[in-house]
Structures are given as structure tokens and as C-alpha cells.
Amino acid sequence: MRSFKVTQFSAPLTGIDSPTPEPSGTQVLLKVKAAGVCHSDLHIWEGGYQLGHGRGQLSLKDRGVALPLAMGHETVGAVLALGPEARGLKVGEVRLIYPWIGCGQCEVCRGGD
Known part of the structure; x- marks a missing residue:
């Protein structure tokens, strides 16, 4: 699989x-x-x-964000493979990813958000 990722901030x-x-x-x-x-x-x-307002920058590195990271979260693609419990899809279908699916376990998810 080929991907293009940020391996160093502000670099190609x-x-x-x-x-x-x-x-x-x-x-x-x-x-x-x-x-x-x-x-x-x-x-x-x-x-x-x-x-903003002269308060500086919120550093992702200081917040524990680890590289490498792939950019893009508004993704469309063709189904290549399904996990054994995946239902309602067929290989070859083109689908849009809805990226805002939570973990279902944290306090925010358990609260319905």
C-alpha cells in the first residue's frame, strides 16, 4: 500500500x-x-x-500527536475487503467515509456525542 504522510512538520x-x-x-x-x-x-x-490574539500556537508535538500522519479525512473509495463482521457492503462498491464515528467508550461517546 502506498501513502503520503507528514513525517516532519512543515516539510514535504x-x-x-x-x-x-x-x-x-x-x-x-x-x-x-x-x-x-x-x-x-x-x-x-x-x-x-x-x-489567536497573541496567545501563541498550540503545538501538536507537545500534545502527544505522533508522526507519521496521513492527511485527508473526507475520503471516497472502492471497497477492497471486508472484515468478517462487516455487513451491508460488497467488494467493488464505491463508498464515502463518515469520519466522525467515535470510540463508543469514552465519556463523550457514552454521553451520545
Whole structure:
């Protein structure tokens, strides 16, 4: 599998070859056709967010964000493989990823958000 990732903040993306993962449980593996890169991705590439009003920058490194990271979270692709518990999809179908699915375990998720 080939991906392009931030391996150093504010530096060109690095092409990385890695083994293609095998989906497990309800996971679905997609071959990405397109991914949107928005302003939040640019902040990740820069390494942080300006807090505004002269308050400086919120550093991702200081917050424990580890590299490498792949940019883009608005993704569409073709289904390549399904985990054994995945239902309602077929290999070859084109799907849009809804990235705001929580862990289901933390306080925020348990509260319904």
C-alpha cells in the first residue's frame, strides 16, 4: 500500500510503502479514489494551531500527536475487503467515509456525542 504522510512538520510529504492491512471485525478496507484536504489538515502539516490574539500556537508535538500522519479525512473509495463482521457492503462498491464515528467508550461517546 502506498501513502503520503507528514513525517516532519512543515516539510514535504513522504511517500511510504507499507503492507496492505487486513480488515478485522466490522472494518472495511477501501482503495482511496479521492480525499479532501482542508484547513485542519494544513494546521496538522504545520505542526499546530494558532490560538489567536497573541496567545501563541498550540503545538501538536507537545500534545502527544505522533508522526507519521496521513492527511485527508473526507475520503471516497472502492471497497477492497471486508472484515468478517462487516455487513451491508460488497467488494467493488464505491463508498464515502463518515469520519466522525467515535470510540463508543469514552465519556463523550457514552454521553451520545
